[in-house]
Amino acid sequence: xxxxxxxxxxxxxxxxxxxxxxxxxxxxxxxxxxxxxxxxxxxxxxxxxxxxxxxxxxxxxxxxxxxxxxxxxxxxxxxxxxxxxxxxxxxxxxxxxxxxxxxxxxxxxxxxxxxxxxxxxxxxxxxxxxxxxxxxxxxxxxxxxxxxxxxxxxxxxxxxxxxxxxxxxxxxxxxxxxxxxxxxxxxxxxxxxxxxxxxxxxxxxxxxxxxxxxxxxxxxxxxxxxxxxxxxxxxxxxxxxxxxxxxxxxxxxxxxxxxxxxxxxxxxxxxxxxxxxxxxxxxxxxxxxxxxxxxxxxxxxxxxxxxxxxxxxxxx
Amino acid sequence: xxxxxxxxxxxxxxxxxxxxxxxxxxxxxxxxxxxxxxxxxxxxxxxxxxxxxx
Numbered sequence: 142x143x144x145x146x147x148x149x150x151x152x153x154x155x156x157x158x159x160x161x162x163x164x165x166x167x168x169x170x171x172x173x174x175x176x177x178x179x180x181x182x183x184x185x186x187x188x189x190x191x192x193x194x195x196x197x198x199x200x201x202x203x204x205x206x207x208x209x210x211x212x213x214x215x216x217x218x219x220x221x222x223x224x225x226x227x228x229x230x231x232x233x234x235x236x237x238x239x240x241x242x243x244x245x246x247x248x249x250x251x252x253x254x255x256x257x258x259x260x261x262x263x264x265x266x267x268x269x270x271x272x273x274x275x276x277x278x279x280x281x282x283x284x285x286x287x288x289x290x291x292x293x294x295x296x297x298x299x300x301x302x303x304x305x306x307x308x309x310x311x312x313x314x315x316x317x318x319x320x321x322x323x324x325x326x327x328x329x330x331x332x333x334x335x336x337x338x339x340x341x342x343x344x345x346x347x348x349x350x351x352x353x354x355x356x357x358x359x360x361x362x363x364x365x366x367x368x369x370x371x372x373x374x375x376x377x378x379x380x381x382x383x384x385x386x387x388x389x390x391x392x393x394x395x396x397x398x399x400x401x402x403x404x405x406x407x408x409x410x411x412x413x414x415x416x417x418x419x420x421x422x423x424x425x426x427x428x429x430x431x432x433x434x435x436x437x438x439x440x441x442x443x444x445x446x447x448x449x450x451x452x453x454x455x456x457x
Numbered sequence: 458x459x460x461x462x463x464x465x466x467x468x469x470x471x472x473x474x475x476x477x478x479x480x481x482x483x484x485x486x487x488x489x490x491x492x493x494x495x496x497x498x499x500x501x502x503x504x505x506x507x508x509x510x511x
Contacts, residue, residue, distance in 0.1 A: 161469030162476030193494050199487055238469075254484075262491055 160239040167233050168216055168244055169209030169251075176436070177208035177304045183440040184308030184323055187386045187447040192263075192312045199262045200311040204304055207255035207271045211278040211300070213248035217241050218283045225349040228342060263311040270310055274303040288350070291357040298331025299324075305440070322381040326439065329374040333367045333406060334432040340364075340409070341422035341429070364410045367428075371406035375399035378439055388446040388456045395439060402435050 181204040185197055192200070216223065216234055220241050223229035233239040239247075252275050260268035282297035290296075302324045309320035339346055339355045340363060346353040354363045378399055382392035405428040412424060449455030495501060 159466060159469060160473065162472040164469070165473065165476070193498070195490055195494050199491060202487070258487070 159237075160233055160243065164233040164238045165247060168213040168239065168247060169206075170212030170216075171209075173212060173301070174205050174209050176301070178205045179437060180323070180327065180440055181205070181304035181308040183444045183447075184305030184320060185311055186308075186444050187319070188309040188312035189385070190312045196262050197311070200259060200267065201308065203255045203259040203262065204267075204271060204307050204311075206251055207259070207275055208304065210248045210251035210255055211275040213244050213251065214275070214279045215283045217244040217248060218279065219287070220244075222349040222351060226345045228345055259307075259311070264314045266314050266316075267307050267310040270303060270307045270316075274300055274307070277303075289352065291352045291354045293352065294335045294354070295332050298328050298335075301331055302327035319381070319384050319386045322377060322384060323386075323440075323443070325377050326374065326381065327436065329370055329377055330432065330436055332370045333374070334429065334436075336363050336367050336370075337409065337425050337429040337432065340417070341425045360414055364412070368406045368410040371403055375403055381443075383457075385456070386443050386446065388449075390449070390455065391442045391446050394442040398435055398438055402431065405431050 178201055181201050185192065185200060216232055219229075220234040223232050224235040229235065234241055234244055252272075256268050256272045256275075259271050278297070278300035282293065282300055286296050287293045305323035305327070306316060306320045309323070310316060336354055339353045340360060347356050354366060358366075379392065379395045381387055382395050405424070408424050409428055417425060446455040
């Protein structure tokens, strides 16, 4: 018997605390967390200086927990939108397995634990940036910008760009050009990534009343924006190769990856809506998928350079 | 309608309690490990309680 039938017979509302472990885990947005964990690891690994492996592991764990906590708070605040959108309708709150109050308490508690533990394990700078990231994602992005401006993804993307900066600060206790550039890469990558999704998710954002660029400025303008942001991203992504965290391997890989990414954005820009509908958004879906591989590969090569440096093979 | 003991609701509650228990044990292990690392590093200095009172 499903939850729905149980509730329809016995309760008008969901019982609090009915969610299982997997429901609470789903509140942490585990798929987003993989990106947080990976980019935080690269920031930490590529940073100059030493950190005890266990402290490094604990730092990444609590950066991930902080990211997950902000995901739970985001689901608490956006529950009304999630109920409308097809993509998010089965999340724990819209499906009734977790109440909004539980998600809020869960998110706040985990946020506090993550920030305090990161401070204890590393330093106050890393903890402060993590606290700011959570604040930025919930208050600036979710509560304010997401429902107000079509630039929501652009500015909100900053929240997802902080993990490598936090990882870097965990080792060095500060911020530097390299960590800012790593931030900039994710910041510039986020808009084309999400706008590609918005193109093929069609009516989801319309139905939810979220002012995505596709809704406010049209799909043609979104295609132009994807190309422009991809070109700007390429400049940053190749540029970081000439700093302390780069090297010949990174520059070569980065040029190849950005050439592929620009090719995808170019194809999206050239297509009309009729073309896209005819093949069920094949190119847009492929670009969205490529964007995930692109970011993982780019940061993977930064980590590779850092790993080869002690052997005299990586870096400049 | 009464809920039988084997109902899915009980399974979900059990999994949540088990998850919380393991998370708490994990947190204790993390704090313990962190403490060991912190007091083992070279820059760790013990508080001078004895000298201060003399």
